[in-house]
Amino acid sequence: MLISLLLLSVGGSSFAKLYENVADLPSLEYDFLIVGGGAAGNVVANRLTEDPNFSVLVLEAGTAHEEISIVPFLVGNLLGAPNQFEWNYSTTPQVGLNNRTMTYPRARILGGCTAHNGMLYTRGSAEDYDRWAAITGDSGWSWNNLLPYFFKNEKWVPPANNHDTRGQFNPAFHSTHGINSVSLSGSQWPVFENQVIQTTRELPEEFPFNEDFNSGEPLGLGWLQSTIGGGKRSSSARSYLAPEFIQRPNLHVLLNAQVSRLVGPKTERGLVSFEAVEFMQGGALFNVTARKEVILSAGPVGTPTILMHSGIGDRHKLSALGINTILDLPSVGQNATDHAVLIISWSVNSSQTIDNIQDNTTLFNEAFAEWNSSHTGPFTNIPVTHVLFTRVDDNSTVFENVADPAAGPKTPHIEIYFSTGSGPLPQHFITFGLLLVSPTSRGSISLASSDPFDPPLIDPGLLASPVDLALAREALKKALRFVQAPIWENYIIAPTVDLSNLTTDELDAFIQSTAGSAGHIVSTAAMSAGNATYGVVNPDLLVKGASGLSVIDASVMPIIPSAHTQAATYAIAERGADLVKGRWQ
Numbered sequence: 001m002l003i004s005l006l007l008l009s010v011g012g013s014s015f016a017k018l019y020e021n022v023a024d025l026p027s028l029e030y031d032f033l034i035v036g037g038g039a040a041g042n043v044v045a046n047r048l049t050e051d052p053n054f055s056v057l058v059l060e061a062g063t064a065h066e067e068i069s070i071v072p073f074l075v076g077n078l079l080g081a082p083n084q085f086e087w088n089y090s091t092t093p094q095v096g097l098n099n100r101t102m103t104y105p106r107a108r109i110l111g112g113c114t115a116h117n118g119m120l121y122t123r124g125s126a127e128d129y130d131r132w133a134a135i136t137g138d139s140g141w142s143w144n145n146l147l148p149y150f151f152k153n154e155k156w157v158p159p160a161n162n163h164d165t166r167g168q169f170n171p172a173f174h175s176t177h178g179i180n181s182v183s184l185s186g187s188q189w190p191v192f193e194n195q196v197i198q199t200t201r202e203l204p205e206e207f208p209f210n211e212d213f214n215s216g217e218p219l220g221l222g223w224l225q226s227t228i229g230g231g232k233r234s235s236s237a238r239s240y241l242a243p244e245f246i247q248r249p250n251l252h253v254l255l256n257a258q259v260s261r262l263v264g265p266k267t268e269r270g271l272v273s274f275e276a277v278e279f280m281q282g283g284a285l286f287n288v289t290a291r292k293e294v295i296l297s298a299g300p301v302g303t304p305t306i307l308m309h310s311g312i313g314d315r316h317k318l319s320a321l322g323i324n325t326i327l328d329l330p331s332v333g334q335n336a337t338d339h340a341v342l343i344i345s346w347s348v349n350s351s352q353t354i355d356n357i358q359d360n361t362t363l364f365n366e367a368f369a370e371w372n373s374s375h376t377g378p379f380t381n382i383p384v385t386h387v388l389f390t391r392v393d394d395n396s397t398v399f400e401n402v403a404d405p406a407a408g409p410k411t412p413h414i415e416i417y418f419s420t421g422s423g424p425l426p427q428h429f430i431t432f433g434l435l436l437v438s439p440t441s442r443g444s445i446s447l448a449s450s451d452p453f454d455p456p457l458i459d460p461g462l463l464a465s466p467v468d469l470a471l472a473r474e475a476l477k478k479a480l481r482f483v484q485a486p487i488w489e490n491y492i493i494a495p496t497v498d499l500s501n502l503t504t505d506e507l508d509a510f511i512q513s514t515a516g517s518a519g520h521i522v523s524t525a526a527m528s529a530g531n532a533t534y535g536v537v538n539p540d541l542l543v544k545g546a547s548g549l550s551v552i553d554a555s556v557m558p559i560i561p562s563a564h565t566q567a568a569t570y571a572i573a574e575r576g577a578d579l580v581k582g583r584w585q
């Protein structure tokens with residue numbers, strides 16, 4: 001992937017009501033303050049301002065430069081190295097990964113991680129959400145009751161090349177009336193696609209075809225769906241803050257505004273509330289107040305960080321840093337969960353791979369020019385063609401001594417996404433990405449100091465548990481069995497790293513030295529039942545023990561879904577906005 005920043009002169013969005021300077025803001029008092037303009041924050045801002053009686057201010061630490069990331073093929077551009085649209089985080093040493101620390105991308109830009117993520121659109125299993133409902137005691141979080149919210153978010157659109165999509169998705173599980181575009185791929189790699197689809201015919205028992213993995217029953221292999229419309233990335237900023245919405249007089253967005261904490265705590269009828277939200281802009285601190293509710297949507301890293309700096313967290317840990325405890329909620333920052341990812345590749349006897357485009361400047365420029373002039377061609381999507389969701393074999397010994405972490409028998413443990421490319425030319429390559437989508441490992445977000453502008457300590461806990469290491473071995477074995485289908489015989493030349501005859505210890509060494517994060521951290525301000533002895537928010541997303549303070553973002557997921565996390569985050573935000581409206585209308 002190219003890691004240089006490509007500043008495009010195309011597709012630039014000229015938003016009206018985006019304020020860069022606090023001095024230009026018409027007011028420092030709103031009905032609702034939304035902290036963070038990411039996946040969830042922009043949904044909530046849009047939905048609340050449907051009511052002209054509600055005034056809303058979004059405070060976003062980053063800037064608005066959506067045009068820098070709208071070319072789907074260049075998805076990696078903002079991820080490789082520190083850049084001005086990033087928080088530039090690193091993890092703590094990962095015990096499950098030989099104590100490696102690694103960079104931990106989080107976007108600092110309007111749109112949040114939907115402005116730089118991989119755009120894969122996967123919801124997870126119905127069982128994932130039914131488990132949320134069981135944990136929280138609120139049937140509103142079940143699959144059947146959340147499906148209308150997935151539909152409010154999703155705007156299914158034709159792929160950029162208008163190819164015949166029959167048999168590639170099931171329209172019954174999609175909505176054409178939502179706000180955020182979702183589509184099948186806008187360009188094809190017929191040779192590789194045939195390899196993958198043919199495998200589902202040659203090994204149908206282990207790798208069945210699934211027409212639509214977003215039906216609630218994801219097991220099997222299906223065609224990639226992405227948050228892309230018209231060949232362009234559909235981020236929450238480009239969709240939920242599109243000109244028709246941002247022009248609402250009751251919706252204001254302040255950029256370059258990093259929230260430090262909630263200030264001015266008081267207790268009334270046993271509930272804590274805060275007078276104001278403090279933020280920094282241009283080196284100075286400001287306060288802004290909410291008449292009705294402060295909604296934290298700063299994401300699974302930002303939200304628990306703000307809570308702890310506000311005195312909401314584990315009393316012992318806060319006092320060790322000299323922070324006065326306002327609300328003793330030990331679960332803040334705990335139970336952080338992410339998906340580990342492993343990459344494996346093979347050289348192949350086919351020139352139809354993206355190596356050509358990535359490595360050959362002439363072809364790269366041609367493809368770029370095509371996208372630039374008509375939003376067609378290979379730049380309209382990421383190089384992935386299909387996604388497989390699968391379980392470890394029923395006779396596997398992995399769960400001999402531990403409970404199966406998946407939400408149920410129709411929920412995957414392993415995802416494999418299929419892609420061409422890896423370079424360098426003149427060879428050609430294919431690449432599989434393996435994700436552990438039902439992990440048992442847990443990590444944490446904690447504070448390094450009492451300074452709200454210090455980065456927090458980020459421990460995604462990748463492969464920290466031995467079960468997850470065993471699951472990673474199973475994932476590799478699955479991938480190797482996939483390419484045992486006859487169709488691969490004359491296509492694969494050689495693996496980049498030969499794993500076929502490795503001992504368990506050798507496989508573990510490979511896993512621990514190469515695994516990374518999928519960027520799917522969640523659950524750091526988790527929802528639990530109203531009477532639970534743990535958890536951070538109640539099923540209505542209000543912070544336990546507080547009034548006028550809620551969390552609406554990926555932090556609240558009770559358990560990670562067996563899928564990439566943006567679709568689940570969007571559904572939470574759509575329902576969360578309804579819950580807020582229900583409280584105040």
Ligand SMILES: Cc1cc2nc3c(=O)[nH]c(=O)nc-3n(C[C@H](O)[C@H](O)[C@H](O)COP(=O)(O)OP(=O)(O)OC[C@H]3O[C@@H](n4cnc5c(N)ncnc54)[C@H](O)[C@@H]3O)c2cc1C
Nearest residue numbers: 036038040061112113118119120259299302519554564566
């Ligand atoms: C590299 C990467 C790739 C990914 N790929 C995919 C994918 O292909 N498919 C998928 O479904 N999911 C993917 N995800 C995950 C998905 O993007 C996230 O789960 C989702 O964006 C989380 O939404 P959120 O609203 O909780 O947080 P975010 O989208 O991260 O938004 C949080 C916002 O809050 C702002 N903020 C934070 N702190 C403060 C503060 N103190 N003051 C003011 N503003 C603040 C941030 O700048 C940001 O804009 C990926 C994530 C990453 C990192």
Ligand SMILES: *[C@@H]1O[C@H](CO)[C@@H](O)[C@H](O)[C@H]1NC(C)=O
Nearest residue numbers: 049050051052053054584585
């Ligand atoms: C806005 O407020 C007015 C007066 O309080 C009320 O009559 C009206 O119904 C409200 N509008 C909405 C959309 O709630």
Ligand SMILES: *[C@@H]1O[C@H](CO)[C@@H](O)[C@H](O)[C@H]1NC(C)=O
Nearest residue numbers: 082083084085086087088108
């Ligand atoms: C991240 O690094 C880039 C490049 O060094 C810098 O411009 C940017 O300000 C940094 N981001 C933060 C939040 O410090």
Ligand SMILES: *[C@@H]1O[C@H](CO)[C@@H](O)[C@H](O)[C@H]1NC(C)=O
Nearest residue numbers: 093094095096097098099100
């Ligand atoms: C990782 O660090 C921990 C704690 O410092 C230590 O106990 C462990 O031996 C280290 N593991 C490796 C593989 O170095």
Ligand SMILES: *[C@@H]1O[C@H](CO)[C@@H](O)[C@H](O)[C@H]1NC(C)=O
Nearest residue numbers: 263264275276278285286287
């Ligand atoms: C913000 O409010 C707090 C609590 O009332 C106060 O202590 C602080 O001085 C205020 N900060 C600014 C910049 O006004």
Ligand SMILES: *[C@@H]1O[C@H](CO)[C@@H](O)[C@H](O)[C@H]1NC(C)=O
Nearest residue numbers: 330331334335534535558559
């Ligand atoms: C973590 O989540 C589990 C449920 O999945 C819960 O039992 C436990 O109490 C949580 N731990 C904390 C510290 O919140």
Ligand SMILES: *[C@@H]1O[C@H](CO)[C@@H](O)[C@H](O)[C@H]1NC(C)=O
Nearest residue numbers: 348349350489490491492493
């Ligand atoms: C590639 O395939 C062609 C025929 O399809 C064959 O002649 C050639 O030997 C193969 N090359 C490799 C490296 O396997």
Ligand SMILES: *[C@@H]1O[C@H](CO)[C@@H](O)[C@H](O)[C@H]1NC(C)=O
Nearest residue numbers: 356359360361362363425426
């Ligand atoms: C790049 O592609 C062009 C156009 O197909 C071709 O002429 C050229 O030889 C290729 N260059 C390399 C280095 O492969």
Ligand SMILES: *[C@@H]1O[C@H](CO)[C@@H](O)[C@H](O)[C@H]1NC(C)=O
Nearest residue numbers: 009010365368369370372373
């Ligand atoms: C994209 O098109 C614009 C004109 O519409 C042109 O100025 C720009 O150079 C083009 N960029 C690329 C990378 O082709």
Ligand SMILES: *[C@@H]1O[C@H](CO)[C@@H](O)[C@H](O)[C@H]1NC(C)=O
Nearest residue numbers: 205206393394395396397398
């Ligand atoms: C599990 O069953 C499969 C066939 O279904 C077999 O190939 C494999 O060896 C078995 N594994 C174990 C651990 O028994």
Ligand SMILES: *[C@@H]1O[C@H](CO)[C@@H](O)[C@H](O)[C@H]1NC(C)=O
Nearest residue numbers: 494495497498499500501502
């Ligand atoms: C792996 O082992 C099998 C069976 O022992 C053998 O046929 C094969 O050649 C070995 N492969 C490699 C790459 O060593």
Ligand SMILES: *[C@@H]1O[C@H](CO)[C@@H](O)[C@H](O)[C@H]1NC(C)=O
Nearest residue numbers: 136137529530531532533534
């Ligand atoms: C919470 O309420 C549920 C349902 O009434 C009950 O089954 C459970 O035992 C209660 N839990 C606690 C910790 O009180």
